[in-house]
Amino acid sequence: RRHWLICAMSATGKKKHGEDDPNWVVVNYLHKTGCFEAEKVFLKHLAEKDGIELQPPKQVMPEDYLRYIVMSKLFPESVDGVFEHSTGFRELHTFIAGLLDTYKADLRRILYPIFIYCILDLLQSGKLNESRTFYEEASPLVEASSIPGRVADLDQLRRLRTPQDVDHNPVASKYCHSRISMTMSQQSFDLLTRFLHNQRLYIILRLLHERLDVQTYSGPPVESKIEEISIENVVPVDIQNEALVANLESIQTGLLPDIVEDKTFLNDEPTGLSGSEKKTKRSKTMVAPFENEKRIKAWIPMARIHPDIEANHADDIRNRERLSPSNLPSVCCCTFVNTHRMLTACHMLADERHVASGFADSSIQLVSLGRDEDDEDEDMDDGKQRSSLSDGGRSTTSLFGHSDPVTAFSSTCDEKMLLSSSSDNTVRLWSIELSRCLAVFRGHAGPVWDVATSPRLPYFATASWDGTAMVWSTEHIKPLRLLSGHISDVDCVCWHPNGHYVATGSSDCTVRLWDVSTGKAVRVFASGHKDKVCSVAVSPNGNLMASGAMDGSVTVWDLDSARIQATFSPSLMTLGADDSDRSPLSGLGFGSPSPGPVWSLDFDRSGTLLASGGGDATVHLWDPNAGDGPASVGPAPATSAVMMVPMKRFETKATPVYNVHFTRRNLLFAIGEFTNS
Numbered sequence: 001r002r003h004w005l006i007c008a009m010s011a012t013g014k015k016k017h018g019e020d021d022p023n024w025v026v027v028n029y030l031h032k033t034g035c036f037e038a039e040k041v042f043l044k045h046l047a048e049k050d051g052i053e054l055q056p057p058k059q060v061m062p063e064d065y066l067r068y069i070v071m072s073k074l075f076p077e078s079v080d081g082v083f084e085h086s087t088g089f090r091e092l093h094t095f096i097a098g099l100l101d102t103y104k105a106d107l108r109r110i111l112y113p114i115f116i117y118c119i120l121d122l123l124q125s126g127k128l129n130e131s132r133t134f135y136e137e138a139s140p141l142v143e144a145s146s147i148p149g150r151v152a153d154l155d156q157l158r159r160l161r162t163p164q165d166v167d168h169n170p171v172a173s174k175y176c177h178s179r180i181s182m183t184m185s186q187q188s189f190d191l192l193t194r195f196l197h198n199q200r201l202y203i204i205l206r207l208l209h210e211r212l213d214v215q216t217y218s219g220p221p222v223e224s225k226i227e228e229i230s231i232e233n234v235v236p237v238d239i240q241n242e243a244l245v246a247n248l249e250s251i252q253t254g255l256l257p258d259i260v261e262d263k264t265f266l267n268d269e270p271t272g273l274s275g276s277e278k279k280t281k282r283s284k285t286m287v288a289p290f291e292n293e294k295r296i297k298a299w300i301p302m303a304r305i306h307p308d309i310e311a312n313h314a315d316d317i318r319n320r321e322r323l324s325p326s327n328l329p330s331v332c333c334c335t336f337v338n339t340h341r342m343l344t345a346c347h348m349l350a351d352e353r354h355v356a357s358g359f360a361d362s363s364i365q366l367v368s369l370g371r372d373e374d375d376e377d378e379d380m381d382d383g384k385q386r387s388s389l390s391d392g393g394r395s396t397t398s399l400f401g402h403s404d405p406v407t408a409f410s411s412t413c414d415e416k417m418l419l420s421s422s423s424d425n426t427v428r429l430w431s432i433e434l435s436r437c438l439a440v441f442r443g444h445a446g447p448v449w450d451v452a453t454s455p456r457l458p459y460f461a462t463a464s465w466d467g468t469a470m471v472w473s474t475e476h477i478k479p480l481r482l483l484s485g486h487i488s489d490v491d492c493v494c495w496h497p498n499g500h501y502v503a504t505g506s507s508d509c510t511v512r513l514w515d516v517s518t519g520k521a522v523r524v525f526a527s528g529h530k531d532k533v534c535s536v537a538v539s540p541n542g543n544l545m546a547s548g549a550m551d552g553s554v555t556v557w558d559l560d561s562a563r564i565q566a567t568f569s570p571s572l573m574t575l576g577a578d579d580s581d582r583s584p585l586s587g588l589g590f591g592s593p594s595p596g597p598v599w600s601l602d603f604d605r606s607g608t609l610l611a612s613g614g615g616d617a618t619v620h621l622w623d624p625n626a627g628d629g630p631a632s633v634g635p636a637p638a639t640s641a642v643m644m645v646p647m648k649r650f651e652t653k654a655t656p657v658y659n660v661h662f663t664r665r666n667l668l669f670a671i672g673e674f675t676n677s
Contacts, residue, residue: 085118086134088201093141095195106188106221109229110212115142116157116175117207123163131160152531152551167467170507170532170550173488177236181213182229185221189214236487239510243524247562251513251522253542254294255498256456260305264314300517302456302499306414316664323604325623328648329668333619334369335655336673343673347409348661349418349432355671356418358406364399364420366432401428401437410453410460417474419460421448427462429474443470443479450492454499459516461502463490469504471516481519485512492536503545505533511547513559523562528555535598539607544624546610548598554612554644556624566626568644596656604662609647611668613657619650619670 023046030039092114096107115138122131139154156171166172196205208214217225305313323329334355336343345358349366357365404423411418417438418430427441427448446465453460458474461483469490471481488507495502501522502514511533513523531551538545544565545557556565596615603610603624610622626644655672662668 085122085130085203086137088204089115089118089134089138090141091199091201092196092204093138099191102221103188103191105223105226106185107192109182109226110192110208112142113175113180113212113229114204114207115139116172117211118203119157119160120166120172120176121203121207123160123166126163128162135160167488168465168507170488170509173508174236177238177487179211179213179237180229181215183215183217183225183227185225186216186218187220189216239487239508239524239526242485242521243526246521246524249522251515251559252294252296252498252500253496253559254296255542256298256302257295258304259497260310260313261317263310264317296498296500298498298500300500302454303458305456309414313664319665320605321666323606323609323666325609325647328621329604329609329662329666331619331650331668331670333650333652333655333657333670333672335652336671339673341673341675343658344405345408345420346659346671347411348659348663348669348671350411350413350415352663354432356409356411356420358409358420358422360405362400362402362404362406362422362424364402364406364430366397366399366418366435368395397435399430399435399437401440402426404447407448408450410451412453412457412460412474413455414457419451419453421451421462423447425464427451427460427472439474439477441472441477441479443472444468449489452493452495452502454495455497456499459499461493461495463493463504465489467506469493469502469514471502471519481514481516483512483514483519483521485521485524486510489532491532491534494536494538496538497540497542503536503538505536505547507532509533509549511536511545511555511557513545523557523559525555525557525562525564528557528564528567529553535601535612537601537603537610539603539624540605541607544603544607546601546603546624548601548612548614550597552595552598552614552616554598554601554610554620554622556610556622556626556644566622566624566642566644568622568646600657600659602660602662604666604668605664606666611660611662611670613660613670613672615656617652617654617656617672617675619652619657619660619668620646621648621650622646 026042027039027046030036030042089111093111096104096111099107118134118138119131122128122134135158139158142154153171156169160166160169160172166176192208193205195201196208321327321329336346336357339359342359342361343357344360345356347356348354349356353369355367355369357367359365399420402420402422402424406420406422408421409418411432416432418432419427420430421427425442425444425446425448428437429439429441430436431438441462444462444464444466448462448464450463451460452462459471459480460474461469461471463469467484467486467488467490469483469486470479471483472479483502483504486504486506486508490504490506492505493502496513500516502516503511504514505511509526509529509531511523511525511528512521514520515522525547528547529549529551531549531553533547533549535548536545537547538559543559545559546554547557548554551569553567553569555567557563558565596617598612598614600613601610608623608625610624612620612622622644624644626642650670652670652672654675656675657670657672659671660668661671
């Protein structure tokens with residue numbers, strides 16, 4: 001013991017590695033001389049000094065745990081055993097492949113998460129070349145043995161090049177911040193841990209301890225309990241805990257008391273009738289504003305809508321089409337041609353007479369949807385004529401200012417200004433009347449993917465590559481609120497109709513609702529998607545929120561209860577050889593197993609229908625109120641959610657739909673570019 005103390009005291013000076021490190025020499029001396037108690041005390045001292053977690057997990061043999069975890073953390077290159085990730089993973093694969101089928105089915109599921117965590121481990125250690133080599137060698141084994149058909153996930157992992165790429169990768173970011181839970185038979189687990197210890201595969205053993213939470217059950221494997229590990233069930237623990245707290249908070253989904261729909265509804269109220277007669281007459285002559293009678297008092301300052309704008313909107317509301325699943329809307333598709341695939345963003349302006357289009361060369365064009373009367377008078381008076389896109393004489397205005405591709409647009413409710421976001425990290429405010437840039441907003445550390453104006457001036461929100469969203473005012477050059485919580489890119493943003501909440505969708509596959517006044521997330525939806533969320537919309541009545549993802553899935557959320565109302569996922573489609581196995585969606589044209597991303601969502605003006613447009617060159621109409629009610633809570637898997645079936649599918653020849661928009665009269669516009677493919 002005295003000799004051990006002398007050795008321990010001599011372990012000072014410049015930190016070294018492996019056999020040159022005095023601590024390593026002390027540990028190995030104590031182990032070889034049989035001083036196991038002294039070795040245990042010294043290892044605990046090293047672990048405490050370096051902040052290594054020592055609580056023995058149930059999935060690691062207790063007698064080996066202390067030595068291997070401390071040594072593999074502090075001296076990974078000095079401990080006996082196989083430390084090359086490729087060699088360790090290959091031996092693990094060979095071992096599982098040689099087991100009996102009963103145990104093979106139970107254990108092969110760990111190959112995929114271990115494969116991912118090996119890549120992340122190499123990246124975080126700065127071994128970039130080794131990471132790429134490991135992927136090339138191990139990915140065929142994973143695809144063949146563990147998760148057939150998971151080609152899309154593997155393709156995402158193939159794109160990892162640096163540690164900075166992890167947070168912007170939808171697959172890697174979820175696994176990086178998560179600990180995978182899985183159920184396994186005790187017999188299978190004993191076989192696995194015994195093999196790893198006997199072969200001294202310390203890296204695999206460490207990843208098993210740190211990254212997997214294995215729940216065991218007694219006896220041999222049971223087929224009904226063998227479930228594949230799915231990325232949609234991989235929710236980071238921090239996000240799970242945050243969702244459990246945030247989704248219990250009370251939120252105000254009521255609308256503002258002075259909305260135009262209410263004023264129009266009341267001003268057109270029949271006179272000279274009794275109360276019940278008024279109600280009956282009103283229901284027959286007008287479309288009731290919303291199925292939401294709750295009204296709230298604004299707790300943030302907002303501007304009132306100009307009376308002239310209100311008058312124009314009131315006329316549209318009086319002529320609004322009443323839509324329902326039995327009365328679907330008319331659809332108009334605006335197609336840009338000869339763009340050479342340069343169109344990057346499009347948006348219908350608030351006046352619903354012009355479309356804004358952004359291009360990869362950073363230019364912006366404002367295109368009228370018809371011949372403007374003012375333009376005709378101007379042409380007759382002074383002979384001037386603006387450039388047109390077609391023989392029909394549609395006027396166009398070009399705007400220049402951005403230095404990188406334009407990513408999104410949003411116009412203000414007063415119909416006077418347009419906001420554009422760009423990959424140059426800025427947002428620009430344009431005067432539509434003057435065709436001039438009024439202000440440039442800088443604050444994000446990367447490309448700004450989306451921008452959305454508030455239902456009332458002067459606020460707008462932005463979503464960015466840097467993992468944050470920001471709330472701004474057109475009256476200030478600096479952001480008012482920083483909305484931070486997503487662990488990857490914030491790809492889309494929209495406002496709640498009462499102007500007090502902002503919804504965001506992210507590449508981390510989650511959707512959040514933020515309180516603008518506090519900058520706090522009051523809803524965290526972590527279970528509806530397994531791919532990047534690229535579109536989000538809130539219903540005009542403020543009760544529902546819809547989100548769309550890159551894999552073609554669409555989820556409708558109930559904001560009050562923080563539960564899934566209904567969902568559609570392409571992975572739920574089963575296309576069998578005979579009619580008994582055929583999906584109910586196959587008759588609607590869903591024959592492709594890989595539908596395109598959902599780039600845009602919009603509710604009709606009374607919240608009874610939901611439209612989606614995306615990369616599969618189609619527009620779908622959904623019933624967002626499908627089912628009897630909310631089905632699945634916050635972070636839990638959405639297995640019990642009501643399956644939505646599209647009520648109508650509109651196909652284009654070759655026009656990916658970048659934007660869908662219901663006008664105030666409930667005419668549905670779809671906007672995209674002809675791709676000639």
